[in-house]
Amino acid sequence: MNTSNKGPLSGVRILDLTSVVLGPLATLTLAGLGAEVIKIEAPEGDNARNAGVMxxxxMGHVFLHxxxxxxxxxxxxKRxxxxxALLRLAAxxxxxxxxxxxxxMKRxxxxxxxLAGINHRLIYVTANGYSSRGPYADLPAYDDLxxxxVGIPWLMQQYGAPEPCYTPITLADRLTGLHVVYAVNAALFARERTGGGQHVEVSMFESVAHFIxxxxxxxxxxxxxxxxxxxDRLLSPHRRPYKTADGYLCVLIYNDKHWRGFFKGIGHAEQFETDPRFSTQQNRSRNIREVYAWVAETMLTRTTAEWQALLDEADIPHQTVRSIDELLDDPHLLATGFIGEEDHPTEGRVRTLGTPTSWSATPTGTVDPAPRLxxxxxxVLREAGxxxxxxxHLVALGAARIAGRA
Structure with missing residues (x-):
C-alpha cells in the first residue's frame, strides 16, 4: 500500500483480480500514484510468484517488482x-x-x-487478449502469442534475425498494462462528470497492433x-549501435543541423550540399539504407571517446551501449531515486524501482514491499465488516487464507 497516503490517486480503492504481468504492472503503477490496491489472489496465488529468481x-523477482x-x-x-466476500469489498x-x-467472470x-447492481459507481475494467467485438474474443492470450x-517475430527476421524471434521483454503485457492505467484514470475522470461507473475493455491484440x-x-x-x-528506416540492417574502432556507440544524426555538423566534424563540410543522398530529409528517407551503411562504415574510423567528443561539439545525440548491470549503477537513476533499496520482511535487502513521474502539487509517497500470499x-476483511x-469460518471453509498458516 501507499503508506504515506500521498499522490494524485490517494483515496481511490482498487480491487485487483489480475495476475502475471499485464494487470499487475497496471495496478503497480496506480499504487505508485497513491491508489489503495487490494490484490485478490486464488489460494494458490498469482502464478508470477514462482517466476524468475527467488x-x-x-516470492520470485518478477512478483516482487x-x-x-x-x-x-x-x-x-469458486466458493x-x-x-x-468479494461482493462486500466491491460495494x-x-x-x-x-x-x-x-x-x-460471468460463471x-x-x-x-x-457488480454494477451492487455499486453503480464502480469502474469495471477487463484486460482481455482480444476485443469482445471480434471472432478472436474467446482465444487465450499470452505475451508470446x-x-x-501482431507480426513482431516477422519484423525481427526482416531486421536481420536468422529466424523469427520474440523481443526479450514482455512487451505486449507491459504495453497493454499502460493502456489499462490511462483507461482507469479516464474512467475516474468521466465518473466525476456523470456520477456513474462503466465497463471498460482493454485488449492486448488491439493495443499492440496499434503500436506496430x-x-x-x-x-x-x-x-x-x-x-x-x-x-524502411526501422528495418535498415545498419540501424543498430555503430561499431567504432574500440567498441559501440548509439548515434542519431537526424535533422539537417545534425548532418551539417557531422560532415563538418569529419572534415567534409561540402558533402552535405554535394551528395544528394544527405541534402534533405526526404532524400535521406528515400536512401536510408545507404545512409545508415555509410555512417556505419565511417564510425569504424575513430574510437568511441573520439566520436563522443566530436558529436558533443556538433550537438549530435549519442549514448553508450550499456549492460543491465551498468544500468543498475546509472548515476542519473540513482540520483533521482528511481533505483533504490528496501528491506523486505521476508526477502531481506532488495533493489526497487520507482515511478517515472513526479508531481508538483500531489507528490507520490513511498509504497510497501510486495506482500506475502x-x-x-x-x-481487509475486518474493514469490510x-x-x-x-x-x-471463511478460512476453515477454504474460502480465504491468511499468510503463515498451513
Whole structure:
C-alpha cells in the first residue's frame, strides 16, 4: 500500500483480480500514484510468484517488482463464501480490474452487470487478449502469442534475425498494462462528470497492433498500396549501435543541423550540399539504407571517446551501449531515486524501482514491499465488516487464507 497516503490517486480503492504481468504492472503503477490496491489472489496465488529468481518459494523477482504497494487477500471465488466476500469489498471500491476471461467472470457471478447492481459507481475494467467485438474474443492470450499475432517475430527476421524471434521483454503485457492505467484514470475522470461507473475493455491484440502498425503499415497506408508494409528506416540492417574502432556507440544524426555538423566534424563540410543522398530529409528517407551503411562504415574510423567528443561539439545525440548491470549503477537513476533499496520482511535487502513521474502539487509517497500470499486477508476483511469469528469460518471453509498458516 501507499503508506504515506500521498499522490494524485490517494483515496481511490482498487480491487485487483489480475495476475502475471499485464494487470499487475497496471495496478503497480496506480499504487505508485497513491491508489489503495487490494490484490485478490486464488489460494494458490498469482502464478508470477514462482517466476524468475527467488530466495523463497512464492516470492520470485518478477512478483516482487510488479506487486509493491499492494495488499494481498486470498479468496476462493469458486466458493460462494469467497464470492460473497468479494461482493462486500466491491460495494465500497472505486475500480475493479480483471484479466480473467469474461465467460469465467460471468460463471462466477462477477460480471459487470452483477457488480454494477451492487455499486453503480464502480469502474469495471477487463484486460482481455482480444476485443469482445471480434471472432478472436474467446482465444487465450499470452505475451508470446500476441507478439506473434501482431507480426513482431516477422519484423525481427526482416531486421536481420536468422529466424523469427520474440523481443526479450514482455512487451505486449507491459504495453497493454499502460493502456489499462490511462483507461482507469479516464474512467475516474468521466465518473466525476456523470456520477456513474462503466465497463471498460482493454485488449492486448488491439493495443499492440496499434503500436506496430502506426510505424509499419508503411506503404500499405494508401489505397492502392504504394509498396510493401514496413518502415524502411526501422528495418535498415545498419540501424543498430555503430561499431567504432574500440567498441559501440548509439548515434542519431537526424535533422539537417545534425548532418551539417557531422560532415563538418569529419572534415567534409561540402558533402552535405554535394551528395544528394544527405541534402534533405526526404532524400535521406528515400536512401536510408545507404545512409545508415555509410555512417556505419565511417564510425569504424575513430574510437568511441573520439566520436563522443566530436558529436558533443556538433550537438549530435549519442549514448553508450550499456549492460543491465551498468544500468543498475546509472548515476542519473540513482540520483533521482528511481533505483533504490528496501528491506523486505521476508526477502531481506532488495533493489526497487520507482515511478517515472513526479508531481508538483500531489507528490507520490513511498509504497510497501510486495506482500506475502494472504498477508492482508484478515485486516481487509475486518474493514469490510467481518468479525474475527467470521474470518476464521471463511478460512476453515477454504474460502480465504491468511499468510503463515498451513
Amino acid at each position: 530466495k523463497h518459494a512464492g 510488479n506487486n509493491r504497494g499492494k495488499k494481498s487477500v486470498v479468496l476462493d471465488l 460462494p463464501e469467497g464470492r460473497e 465500497d471500491a472505486d475500480v475493479l480490474i480483471s484479466n480473467v476471461r469474461a465467460a469465467a 462466477l457471478g462477477l460480471d459487470y452487470e452483477t 500476441i507478439q506473434g499475432a 502498425l502506426a510505424d509499419h503499415m508503411g506503404a500499405r497506408t494508401f489505397e492502392p498500396p504504394q509498396g510493401p508494409a514496413g518502415y 494472504g498477508e492482508h486477508s484478515a485486516s 467481518y468479525t474475527d469469528d467470521e474470518i476464521e
